Amino acid sequence: MIIAVSSEKGGTGKTTIATNLSIIRAQKGTDVFLVDADSQRSTIDFAAVREQEKHEPVLCCAGISGPGTYDEIRKMAQKFDDIVIDVGGRDTVTLRKALLIADIVVVPFIPSQLDVWGLDRMNEIVGEAKAMNENLRAISVMNKVDSNPKIVLKEEAVNIAKDLINIEFAGLTLGYRVSYRRCIAEGVAVTELGPKNKKDEKAIAEVMALYEEVFKDA
Template identity: 40%
Template structure:
């Protein structure tokens, strides 16, 4: 399966989602490849940290850029069971190219009006990509949401998604938890942290099940 974690807005936790899903998929016994298309290389650095700490199972990672991305992804899909693409937070050649070959795209946004405005362009990009990739499904993940139960920004953001024809709302909200930052620093998935943060682990397991189901 080819999965894209991408969007036009930076700072929404794309790399956090991509690296956690990659590690959890590897822990499930799958041969997974993480493709980092962001010049900042955050996913690649995460893998390097994981390798330096000799954490198993190992997660393979490559950096790929440019218009040739679709052909390269298709070739790599013959060698790996799953590919997870981490696309940077902007309208890039890599983001547009990845939408043409991915099966499922997940677009994390923070629950703010600034992030919601970027969804107009993403809705158009997904519609254009469906001309080449009609099976593409795109879902929005509300990410880095407040852990304060009295803050209802996530609910309000979710209601606004009804205005977009090509975007659905994922069934999980990812909260802004320290556990995600701790895990990233050591090249871990949040489910690998000891002691475990049960709430963060539950969020990521819900996302994992939505993305991969019983596969």
């Protein structure tokens, strides 16, 4: 399966989600290739930390971007069971090509006004990709959700996400949790945190819900 993780806005959690999904998938025994399609190269940095710390399973990761993205990923799809692409936060040729080859695109967004506007733009981009890649499924995930119930914007953001024509919102959310930051620093998924850090059962449950939704047709 080919999974793209993409949003037009920066800092929404693409790298966090792409790394967690790839590791959890690899733990199930499939061959996973994690593609860093972002010029910031933070996914490659993450994979380097994982390798340095000798965490198992080993994560195969490399950078692919530009006009050749579609063909290069198609070639890699013959060698690997699953490919997860961390696509940068702008409307680029890389994003367009990734959406043409993907089976599913996961679109993280933060419940803030600026992010919700970005979601609208992403809905248009996904619509254009669907015209050429008819089987493309798109789901959004609300990330960095504050546990404070008084935050009205969360409800507004949910309503906007639900109204999008091309991207489905199935209620998937990730809370604002320090464990996600620790994962990036340590080169692990939330399911692997410990023994230094206490297991965060809430984070594990929400990431596993996302994982199940993404791979439900695999």
